[in-house]
Amino acid sequence: MEQQCHCERPVGPQRPALHQQGWRVTERCRPVKQRRCSRIHAAESGLLQKMGRVLKEKATGDLDRIFKGTSKTRERLGLVDELLAYWRVEDAEATLEELEDLLISVDFGPKTSGKVVDAVRTSIKRGKIKSGDDIRKELQTAIKQLLADRGGPNTELRLGAERPNVIMVVGVNGSGKTTTIGKLAAKLREQDVQVMLVAGDTFRAAATEQLGEWARRSGAQLEAADPARIASGAARPDKVLSAAVDTAARSGTDVAICDTSGRLHNNWRLMEELSRCKAAIQKRLPDAPHEVLLVLDGTNGLNMLNQAKEFHETVGVTGLVLTKLDGTSKGGAVISVVDEIKVPIKYVGVGETIADLQPFDADTFVNALFPLQAAS
């Protein structure tokens, strides 16, 4: 089947194998340096799609931070031990009710807590539960299942062969958007991916400077509005984003990561502005943004649920990043976010340095919340 080639390979006497294999030569197939050309074709053969998986494989090492970051929730869940120590089948219903209250108290949210406890109730009815330890295992299984069913299997970055891949990063003030962008850029740069950071936060000159610093650290290119326009308040984020997508397309940049200003999810005017930002990107590139990452501050608890619903409704979130999991996190709340908006968690932030971003791993996260050995 004939496919249109988006490459910049040389044509004519040097016509590459790809073109001989049924790819249509287009005006875009213009001569470029060979080194760059082979990198592009590596992308077309799936390098970028594999990227998320590569990152994921590298990720699961740093369990300690996740364990530390979930300690507050885990301590409160320690009451589960007391509850389950004297558990008897005859008292199952009373125990389940207490368990549900406990999950609600650690920010799982009423709806999600109900679902998880229902799954345990079903197992009890089927005679699968013999001990408190079994309940704990069942809790783990139910939460992992919920994350998989509601978030879906794609916890890796959705990147394709199209250039530029555009990632838009959104969230409330101070949730960790810019820091996450810097960390993500560094991860992609490690894989020799060409990255552009786009300063879509035009409210403050300092925001561009902060992103510029992350661009410098990670080796990414920075695309920003004219500082004088930012200072005078004339810079518009949608214009900055659409101009950056044009520049990225012209220069053959692999991934453009767009920062946006923090905004409260209930500020209608600012949410409208965010919607215009997405539309501006889409106008330039119909399939973009390929990812809309919502950054959630892990210390926010269940507040993150309303934020997530509003952002999702406005811009269609495709992935969640849970930050500050190294702090006094109430990260359990993210489970109800996945449950309610049906979007997977893709990354967790476990510190402020460039290396402190890990692909999300459900097993690690849930095992940290409900370590099995604690029941014994």
Ligand SMILES: Nc1nc2c(ncn2[C@@H]2O[C@H](COP(=O)(O)OP(=O)(O)OP(=O)(O)O)[C@@H](O)[C@H]2O)c(=O)[nH]1
């Ligand atoms: N401990 C910890 N701190 C983090 C993490 N991610 C971000 N931070 C810190 O959170 C603060 C806010 O981070 P930013 O990246 O500026 O947040 P933002 O969402 O871009 O903020 P606005 O642009 O003002 O909306 C900074 O002090 C970061 O260092 C994390 O995973 N762990």
Ligand SMILES: [Mg+2]
């Ligand atoms: Mg920022």
